[in-house]
Amino acid sequence: MGEEGGEIQLMASFFGFAHGIHPPEEKDLTRALPIRRMPYPDELVLPLRQHAGKEAKLCVKVGDHVERGDPIGLADGFMSVPIHASAAGTVTAVNWWPHPDGSMALSVHLAVDRYAPQVPRPRLVPRWEGLTVDQVVKAVQEAGVVGLGGAAFPTHVKLVPPKGSTVRTLIINGAECEPYLTSDHRTMVEYPERVHFGCRIMMHTLGVSKAVIGVERNKPDAIAALERTRAPGLDVTILPLTVKYPQGAEKMLIKAVTGVEVPSGKLPVSVGVVVQNVGSLAAIAEVFDTGMPLIERIVTVTGHGLMRPTNLIVPVGTRLRDLLAHCGGVTKDAAEVILGGPMMGMAQANLDAPVIKGTTGVVVLAARETRGESVYPCIHCGRCLEACPVFLNPSLLGDLARVHRYPDMADHQLADCMLCGACSYVCPSNIPLSQLFQAGKAALRRIPPPVKA
Amino acid sequence: MNPDRLIVTASPHIKASDTTPRIMWHVVVSLVPVIVSSAWFFGVSALLVIAAATLGAVITERLIGRPGALRDGSATITGLLLGLSLPSGFPMWMAFLGGAFGIGFGKTVWGGLGQNAFNPALVGRAFLQAAFPVAITTWPKPGASFWTLGGDLFAWPFLRPVSDAVTAATPLGLLKFEKQGTPLTDLILGTTGGSVGETAALVIIAGGIYLALMGCLNWRAPAAIVLTVGVFSGVMHALDATKPDALFMIFSGGLMLGAVYMATDMVTVPVTNLGRWVFGIGVGLLVVIIRVWGGLPEGVMYAILLMNALTPFINSATQPRVFGAPSRTPS
Numbered sequence: 001m002g003e004e005g006g007e008i009q010l011m012a013s014f015f016g017f018a019h020g021i022h023p024p025e026e027k028d029l030t031r032a033l034p035i036r037r038m039p040y041p042d043e044l045v046l047p048l049r050q051h052a053g054k055e056a057k058l059c060v061k062v063g064d065h066v067e068r069g070d071p072i073g074l075a076d077g078f079m080s081v082p083i084h085a086s087a088a089g090t091v092t093a094v095n096w097w098p099h100p101d102g103s104m105a106l107s108v109h110l111a112v113d114r115y116a117p118q119v120p121r122p123r124l125v126p127r128w129e130g131l132t133v134d135q136v137v138k139a140v141q142e143a144g145v146v147g148l149g150g151a152a153f154p155t156h157v158k159l160v161p162p163k164g165s166t167v168r169t170l171i172i173n174g175a176e177c178e179p180y181l182t183s184d185h186r187t188m189v190e191y192p193e194r195v196h197f198g199c200r201i202m203m204h205t206l207g208v209s210k211a212v213i214g215v216e217r218n219k220p221d222a223i224a225a226l227e228r229t230r231a232p233g234l235d236v237t238i239l240p241l242t243v244k245y246p247q248g249a250e251k252m253l254i255k256a257v258t259g260v261e262v263p264s265g266k267l268p269v270s271v272g273v274v275v276q277n278v279g280s281l282a283a284i285a286e287v288f289d290t291g292m293p294l295i296e297r298i299v300t301v302t303g304h305g306l307m308r309p310t311n312l313i314v315p316v317g318t319r320l321r322d323l324l325a326h327c328g329g330v331t332k333d334a335a336e337v338i339l340g341g342p343m344m345g346m347a348q349a350n351l352d353a354p355v356i357k358g359t360t361g362v363v364v365l366a367a368r369e370t371r372g373e374s375v376y377p378c379i380h381c382g383r384c385l386e387a388c389p390v391f392l393n394p395s396l397l398g399d400l401a402r403v404h405r406y407p408d409m410a411d412h413q414l415a416d417c418m419l420c421g422a423c424s425y426v427c428p429s430n431i432p433l434s435q436l437f438q439a440g441k442a443a444l445r446r447i448p449p450p451v452k453a
Numbered sequence: 454m455n456p457d458r459l460i461v462t463a464s465p466h467i468k469a470s471d472t473t474p475r476i477m478w479h480v481v482v483s484l485v486p487v488i489v490s491s492a493w494f495f496g497v498s499a500l501l502v503i504a505a506a507t508l509g510a511v512i513t514e515r516l517i518g519r520p521g522a523l524r525d526g527s528a529t530i531t532g533l534l535l536g537l538s539l540p541s542g543f544p545m546w547m548a549f550l551g552g553a554f555g556i557g558f559g560k561t562v563w564g565g566l567g568q569n570a571f572n573p574a575l576v577g578r579a580f581l582q583a584a585f586p587v588a589i590t591t592w593p594k595p596g597a598s599f600w601t602l603g604g605d606l607f608a609w610p611f612l613r614p615v616s617d618a619v620t621a622a623t624p625l626g627l628l629k630f631e632k633q634g635t636p637l638t639d640l641i642l643g644t645t646g647g648s649v650g651e652t653a654a655l656v657i658i659a660g661g662i663y664l665a666l667m668g669c670l671n672w673r674a675p676a677a678i679v680l681t682v683g684v685f686s687g688v689m690h691a692l693d694a695t696k697p698d699a700l701f702m703i704f705s706g707g708l709m710l711g712a713v714y715m716a717t718d719m720v721t722v723p724v725t726n727l728g729r730w731v732f733g734i735g736v737g738l739l740v741v742i743i744r745v746w747g748g749l750p751e752g753v754m755y756a757i758l759l760m761n762a763l764t765p766f767i768n769s770a771t772q773p774r775v776f777g778a779p780s781r782t783p784s
Binding site for chain 2: 017021023024102179251255261262263264265266335336337338342343344345346347348349351363365369370371372374376377378379380381382385386389390391392393395396412413416419421424425426427428429430432434435438
């Protein structure tokens with residue numbers, strides 16, 4: 001087993017993905033801060049759409065009283081998960097409310113009981129050893145577990161590989177390459193047993209014998225904690241990775257760990273790999289440990305525009321306004337509030353939007369850190385080509401996007417762009433390449449593909 | 454904080470600190486030692502020629518370029534490079550005209566910064582070469598007193614210049630027309646006849662290294678040019694000893710200035726790294742062909758301009774393989 005690990009490590013140093021960028025990490029703000037629990041705010045806002053896939057079906061009405069952990073929305077089919085109340089309280093309204101993605105979403109407002117003990121109803125904790133795959137999948141789905149790395153893809157779906165495909169390796173994503181964020185880092189340092197326990201359940205369910213936890217080298221304490229708590233009799237390798245953005249992107253991580261490129265347009269399972277985030281594993285562990293559904297998550301609240309950066313356990317549905325106030329409020333020169341990391345996160349227009357299951361962090365940027373408004377013409381310096389982890393030509397794609405030549409962009413592999421933003425980050429002309437590509441992808445979804453003669 | 458005043462932009466929300474104007478001004482800074490060395494060898498007349506060309510470029514950019522385009526520094530670079538590629542004692546009005554033509558026809562009509570296909574400084578110089586072939590090949594001797602005003606600096610526009618300058622042929626001219634060599638140390642140190650900024654190879658290389666360290670210069674095209682010229686002319690020299698040897702070819706004429714400052718103009722050279730190698734090899738081959746078999750003693754300018762024309766094709770032929778794609782994607 002030890003030798004196997006050495007071999008994989010060697011492969012990683014050979015095959016680590018090429019290109020990528022090195023933005024300032026800014027993780028020192030919260031790297032060493034232990035996770036604390038945030039007190040319940042007076043009101044929680046729970047959007048029914050917090051995950052990729054179909055949104056949950058509302059199952060409460062105004063005036064209902066719910067206990068902590070009770071469902072307020074039910075899964076609508078397999079590609080959906082339920083939403084649970086993060087605190088005991090009363091449903092005061094169900095309305096359209098600002099969603100962190102910038103749209104409006106049907107949301108349940110919950111007035112939190114001030115003096116409730118916030119003890120969940122007694123529940124059966126399933127013993128995972130005796131469960132069939134279907135039962136595990138059902139338990140994970142009913143607990144509302146989604147990928148906590150940001151994309152919020154329903155976790156139970158990844159436990160059921162598509163028919164005809166075999167999974168050989170489970171890769172666990174502890175790269176956390178986004179600047180500022182330390183929530184996965186602190187999870188690995190403080191709850192390494194949960195990561196290993198979640199990993200064991202995942203391996204059992206997928207029927208794989210081998211797992212690799214990839215952690216960027218800038219988190220030596222996380223690597224040490226995972227090594228220390230390693231479960232006996234389980235082939236889990238903890239693999240230190242190069243510190244580079246976007247190391248945590250699924251396809252980059254697979255390349256760094258296995259040396260294999262996931263074919264363009266295919267899923268990781270096509271090369272026999274499933275990737276899970278460490279936070280999601282901890283959430284699975286919670287399901288089979290205490291039986292609690294996913295109602296709170298670890299959020300890094302940080303940035304040079306914030307008074308007291310912190311790693312917090314935040315009830316899902318906490319409004320940003322309450323969260324920032326709990327962290328001492330923002331500084332005078334705070335300019336931009338981002339849900340997620342500064343590379344791929346969403347800038348918020350309205351601080352009434354809530355923290356949702358996919359919120360990895362809240363970053364408050366000071367004015368001096370923002371991108372600025374002056375944009376220069378593309379001088380074809382080629383820095384974006386050297387940054388792009390999928391080897392696109394962002395310079396050319398940007399030129400095409402500017403003149404709305406979207407089908408030509410498709411011919412130049414726009415579909416392979418994962419909007420990591422590395423090109424926009426390095427562009428000396430400050431061209432919003434990533435945004436142009438987002439617009440191009442959206443436009444291509446509207447235009448039917450040209451009929452080839 | 455007033456939530457209405459939050460900045461809302463698409464991701465990413467942070468950016469590397471380098472900007473296009475900063476890159477351009479780094480290039481200008483790296484040219485300062487080259488300008489100083491030109492003054493050292495050719496006196497104040499070199500400075501006057503450079504200033505006239507730069508003024509021509511800058512004024513034209515200000516008059517017909519995009520508003521605010523002067524701030525990005527690219528017009529200054531064009532003017533300086535044009536001035537550096539002219540002989541000292543070149544009539545100032547011609548230098549001014551060359552700068553104006555380079556910016557006007559080499560850049561602005563294409564749509565300004567980033568849009569032009571050909572290096573604007575070389576467009577200006579090609580125009581001057583075509584319009585004033587005698588003036589542009591009249592090379593005053595280096596090493597005159599600093600304050601000597603060379604040749605026809607102050608000649609009136611369109612009047613026949615009365616040249617009484619002591620001229621010195623360039624090393625390439627000497628070789629081509631008089632079969633006479635020049636010591637390598639003179640070439641490297643710059644104590645030969647030639648355009649004001651082209652002779653001091655060492656200073657130019659130092660400027661290139663500075664730019665490369667600053668991340669403003671991609672070394673591949675210059676390396677390809679020097680290697681190609683070296684290998685190609687080395688082979689020629691080995692086959693036929695009357696042909697110039699490799700070091701002479703590398704350090705003579707405008708090769709160093711062209712390789713370091715013109716074949717690295719991001720706008721007009723390929724954007725892929727492989728493309729930059731191809732571009733450099735093409736320039737190197739053309740330089741040797743023109744110098745050895747052509748009618749002109751020097752061919753760097755035409756070599757780069759010709760390869761500029763191929764840049765779009767090189768770009769589309771050298772796209773890297775996309776991650777996870779089966780093979781090189783046809784474009």
